[in-house]
Amino acid sequence: MQITAISRAFFDQLADVASAAIMPHFRTALAVENKLEGAFDPVTIADKAGEMAMRELIAATYPDHGILGEEFGNTGLDRDHVWVLDPVDGTRSFIAGIPLWGTLIGLRVGGRAAQGMMAQPFTGERFYGDGASALYSGPGGERPLRTRPCGDISQATLFTTSLRAFSGAEQEAYLSVERQAKLARYSADCYAYCMVAAGQADLVIEAGLQPYDITALIPVIEGAGGVVTSWTGGSATDGGQVVASGDPRLHDQVLKLLG
Numbered sequence: 001m002q003i004t005a006i007s008r009a010f011f012d013q014l015a016d017v018a019s020a021a022i023m024p025h026f027r028t029a030l031a032v033e034n035k036l037e038g039a040f041d042p043v044t045i046a047d048k049a050g051e052m053a054m055r056e057l058i059a060a061t062y063p064d065h066g067i068l069g070e071e072f073g074n075t076g077l078d079r080d081h082v083w084v085l086d087p088v089d090g091t092r093s094f095i096a097g098i099p100l101w102g103t104l105i106g107l108r109v110g111g112r113a114a115q116g117m118m119a120q121p122f123t124g125e126r127f128y129g130d131g132a133s134a135l136y137s138g139p140g141g142e143r144p145l146r147t148r149p150c151g152d153i154s155q156a157t158l159f160t161t162s163l164r165a166f167s168g169a170e171q172e173a174y175l176s177v178e179r180q181a182k183l184a185r186y187s188a189d190c191y192a193y194c195m196v197a198a199g200q201a202d203l204v205i206e207a208g209l210q211p212y213d214i215t216a217l218i219p220v221i222e223g224a225g226g227v228v229t230s231w232t233g234g235s236a237t238d239g240g241q242v243v244a245s246g247d248p249r250l251h252d253q254v255l256k257l258l259g
Contacts, residue, residue: 006081008128008135010061011105011117014054018087018103019121021049026122027097042091047071050087050103058083068108070212082108084215089118090189099123102190106216113237116216118190127194129223134197145224147246148199153180153253156202159192160184170207170241173231173258177205180257193217196246197224203250205258207231209239217244227251231258 025046032042051071058065066076069085076082083106088094090101099122106116117128125138127145134145150156158181166174178184181203188195190213195201197220206213214236218228227248231241233255243258245251 005130006062006107006115008117011115011128012126014057014105015103015117015119015121015126017053017057018050018105019119021053022046022088022103023121025049026094030095032095042095043071044088044091044095046094047088047091051085054083054085054087054105068211068215070210080110084108084113084212086190086212086216089213090191093187093189100188100191102194104190104212104216106212106219108215108237111237113215113218116219118194118216118220120191127197127220129197129220131219131222134220134223136198145197145220146199147196147221147224147226148202150202150247151249153177153203153250153257154182156181156250157183157185157200158203158205159186159188159195159201160205161187161189161192165206165208167207174205174207176257177203177254190217193221193244196226196244197221199224199246202246203254204242204244205254207241209236209242211237211239214239214242221246229255231255 030044048071051069066079066082068074086104089104093100102118102120115130119126128135136143136145192204221228221244226246228236228244230236236242
């Protein structure tokens with residue numbers, strides 16, 4: 001297998017075309033579709049336009065790469081390089097006019113989450129990582145991303161998107177951690193993981209994730225010095241139950257509680 005790293009500049013190009021397709025719809029009276037019967041899983045024209053713009057650029061630049069996307073399905077998943085796309089991670093925030101959403105652009109190489117970017121076009125922020133290093137760019141310029149030390153749950157700032165995402169047993173396991181944390185916050189979606197990478201928070205615990213919810217974020221957190229696994233300590237690349245920690249010591253404590 002030939003492993004080829006893709007330039008960060010191409011991730012920026014993907015973020016640019018997605019932003020151009022998505023931002024005309026933010027804070028407008030756009031129509032919202034529901035993808036699930038019996039639950040609310042919203043999708044808008046912004047989600048679809050953003051993903052299509054990225055797909056077209058990937059197909060034109062890297063026609064031999066596969067794509068796993070939230071809105072338009074999968075192609076070439078057996079290829080060495082597979083892009084994992086979520087044009088608007090945090091659609092509920094998007095339709096409510098809150099900028100706690102982002103475009104997730106991940107690249108798997110040989111099945112491993114190798115590179116990733118979270119781009120937030122409203123704030124002009126981008127968080128990029130390749131597993132070995134991570135960078136922030138935004139209104140304040142560009143700087144390396146580094147997680148902060150936090151060796152005990154009692155000192156941790158914890159994020160999760162919603163308690164509704166957990167089953168009964170999962171929710172109790174999550175709450176066993178939240179009860180010990182210093183601070184718990186909700187509804188940040190992909191932004192939560194980026195705040196861990198930036199050293200502003202310490203921990204994210206979620207369940208029911210899809211690959212496109214997490215693949216792009218793994219290289220960002222790992223590149224900043226953090227850890228991302230399943231609740232049992234395995235790979236988080238396929239989603240499901242996910243824990244992201246800024247400090248490996250904290251991660252070990254949390255896995256024991258969740259297990």
